[in-house]
Amino acid sequence: MQFVLLIYQGTTPIPNTEEWKTLPDEEKKRIYADYEALNKTPGVTPGPPLGLPKDATTVRVQNGKTLSTNGTFVDVLEAVAGYFTFEAENLDAAINVASRIPAARLGGAIEIRPVAKYW
Numbered sequence: 001m002q003f004v005l006l007i008y009q010g011t012t013p014i015p016n017t018e019e020w021k022t023l024p025d026e027e028k029k030r031i032y033a034d035y036e037a038l039n040k041t042p043g044v045t046p047g048p049p050l051g052l053p054k055d056a057t058t059v060r061v062q063n064g065k066t067l068s069t070n071g072t073f074v075d076v077l078e079a080v081a082g083y084f085t086f087e088a089e090n091l092d093a094a095i096n097v098a099s100r101i102p103a104a105r106l107g108g109a110i111e112i113r114p115v116a117k118y119w
Helices: 025-039 091-098
Strands: 002-008 044-046 057-062 065-070 080-087 109-114
Touching: 002 091, 025 044, 080 091, 091 109
Parallel strands: none
Antiparallel strands: 002 080, 002 109, 044 080, 057 065
């Protein structure tokens, strides 16, 4: 089965921000090492990190007119920061990988969704 693991940032510090600078160097090294190990896990394909919600643009089409607004679609407490795709035998294997994503232990959360086949 293929799964998408959505990374919700929560209170996890983002690299190159003031919050990140307050993390001990050992924790920063651990985070980078964890992501490196995840990227080498068989079946895992990393997606690129996403920009901040404040930099998002939301597009809608209403009555044939394209409308764009600055910001996310909805106000969210936990923005999506990135994602992985994972080819796994079952949900338990996906949960195991999700538990190794640093955001899961640093104030964020990981949402696992199976990839749907509609067509």
